[in-house]
Amino acid sequence: MxxxxxxxxxxxxxxxxxxxxxxxxxxxxxxxxxxxxxxxxGRGTDRGYSNGSSIGYLYMKKKKSVFLDKWILPVAGPHxxxxxxxxxxxxxxxxxxxxDTSYIPKDFYYAGALYATHGLTSYNPERKYSFHSExxxxxxxxxxxxxxxxxxxxxxxxxxxxxxxEYQVPNAxxxxxxxxxxxxxxxxxxxxxxxxxxxxxxxxxxTSASALTYIRAGLFNPYFGHRDLAxxxxxxxxxxxxxxxxxxxIGYNALLQGGIFRSRNSxxxxxxxxxxxxxRHWTIGMDYGIGIVINRASIxxxxxxxxxxxxxxxxxxxxxxxxxxxxxxxxxPGD
Numbered sequence: 034m035x036x037x038x039x040x041x042x043x044x045x046x047x048x049x050x051x052x053x054x055x056x057x058x059x060x061x062x063x064x065x066x067x068x069x070x071x072x073x074x075g076r077g078t079d080r081g082y083s084n085g086s087s088i089g090y091l092y093m094k095k096k097k098s099v100f101l102d103k104w105i106l107p108v109a110g111p112h113x114x115x116x117x118x119x120x121x122x123x124x125x126x127x128x129x130x131x132x133d134t135s136y137i138p139k140d141f142y143y144a145g146a147l148y149a150t151h152g153l154t155s156y157n158p159e160r161k162y163s164f165h166s167e168x169x170x171x172x173x174x175x176x177x178x179x180x181x182x183x184x185x186x187x188x189x190x191x192x193x194x195x196x197x198x199e200y201q202v203p204n205a206x207x208x209x210x211x212x213x214x215x216x217x218x219x220x221x222x223x224x225x226x227x228x229x230x231x232x233x234x235x236x237x238x239x240t241s242a243s244a245l246t247y248i249r250a251g252l253f254n255p256y257f258g259h260r261d262l263a264x265x266x267x268x269x270x271x272x273x274x275x276x277x278x279x280x281x282x283i284g285y286n287a288l289l290q291g292g293i294f295r296s297r298n299s300x301x302x303x304x305x306x307x308x309x310x311x312x313r314h315w316t317i318g319m320d321y322g323i324g325i326v327i328n329r330a331s332i333x334x335x336x337x338x339x340x341x342x343x344x345x346x347x348x349x350x351x352x353x354x355x356x357x358x359x360x361x362x363x364x365x366p367g368d
Contacts, residue, residue, distance in 0.1 A: 056114060056258055056265045058329045058359030063089040063120070071352025073336055079192075080129040081141055081342065081349045084183070089120035089150075091357075105210065106153035106166045113155045114258050118167075120150040125179040126288050129346075131195040138309045141343055143201035144288040145179020146238070147171050152211075158258045158265070161217035169211065169238060173292045174204035203301050205292030209236030215247070217257065225250050237293050239286050245279040253326075271326035275335075281316045289342060310343045322353075329359040 067085035070077035093116055098106065108115055128140035148171020156163035171177075180198035187194050211234045219227040228247040234240060249256065251273025259265035287293070289312045295301055322335035338350040 056262055058361055059093040060359070060361035061091040062358045062360050063087075063091060063118075064356040064358075065089065065120075065122075066354050067124075067337075067351050069349065069351045071334075071336075071354065072350060073334075073352070076350070077352075078129075078349075079131060080127060081346060082351055083125050083127045085122060085124040085351075087120050087122035089118050091116055091118045093117070101151070101168065102153065105168060106155075107164055108153070108155040109157040109162060109164050110160070112159075112260070113157050116154045118150070118152050118154070120152075121148075122150065123147045123177060123179065123182060124288070125183055127183070127195060128197065131197060132193050134196045136200045136304050136307065137197070138304075138307045139345055140310065141346065142289070142291065143180075143195075143198050144173065145175075145177035145182075145201065146173050146207060146288060147177035147179075148207050148238070156257045158255065158260055161220075161257045163215045163257060165211075165213040165215070167211045169207065169209040169236065171207045171238075172204065173207050173238075173287050174202050176204050200304060202288065202291045203294055203298035205237065205287060205294045207236070207238040207287065209234055209238040211239075218246070224252065226253075226256050228256060237287060240284040241281055241286070243279055243281040245277055248276045249273050250275075253324075266329075268326075269328050271324065271331075273324050275320075275322055275324065277320035279318050279320070281318070283312065283314050283316065286312060286342075310345050312343055313341055316340045316342065331355075331357045 065085075065087040067082070069081065069083050070079060093114075097103075102117070124146050126141050126144040128137045128143070130137060130140070148169055150167050150169050152165065152167030154163060154165045180195070180201065183195050211232070213230060213232040215228050215230045217226065218229045219225075226247075226249045228249075230245040230247060232243040232245065251271070252268060253271045253273045254265060254268050291301060291305065295305070316339050318337065318339040320335050320337045322333060324331060324333040333353075333355045335353040335355070336350060337353060338348060340348050342349065
């Protein structure tokens, strides 16, 4: 039955979408779903980074930022267009054989995380660059309820229940700060954009650095917006293909290594003594997909492929569906 789930979910979103972050919507709802069973080549799996579900609220405001917003969420100049957000997300990682009740030392740990994110995307339409900064706080381990979530949905769709969650990583706090810089590299015509990007993460969840290139071709509005609202939103229908090659260096990942309290958990440390795989510190990847925008709403499908995160586990591909729904008709915050 699970083989029909991606098709059903795509159809459901297509009916709901009527959806992208646009300058003529100051409040938006974002629904984001990663699942390795979503695969355009029909090669869905249920291992590694198995699932990530998120719901977010994006908004623009007139009031000046205070406290953390002011100090850790920088803006891209005095006339930048700023979109703030609050998100909640749960992710889970599992080994390949989830029906196995024994510990599997040659595969991923069972790991789940539940966290909230507060961030800002600030873009400068004149100089065509943007900052995205975010503060992450949450929990790792049984407190994240990943076992309960996966068991519930597998029972719901009649799929094999996961039986190895007793071996999951221990509880630990997750606190992270992530920052991304993007700049236009090449925009020779209206239907082609190439954007360069650098990303850094530091904290108890992930410490890493990445370099990316975002290539977009088709019918779309300017990636970094425009000071003139009419120009920024001139296309009411958008359709484009995208690709995002990337290279990452990972210093630390709590979900792959057990979290900051792993040494305090004797059961986990005992299991870890038998672990035969280890985290890869260098990965390369390619995202590719399509985006559709109708009026002020958008739906995007992206296939995300990466070289192996853990030695001996092989490359992995995860499908993503993102839906953005405007929930405000106001074009200027507070008006």
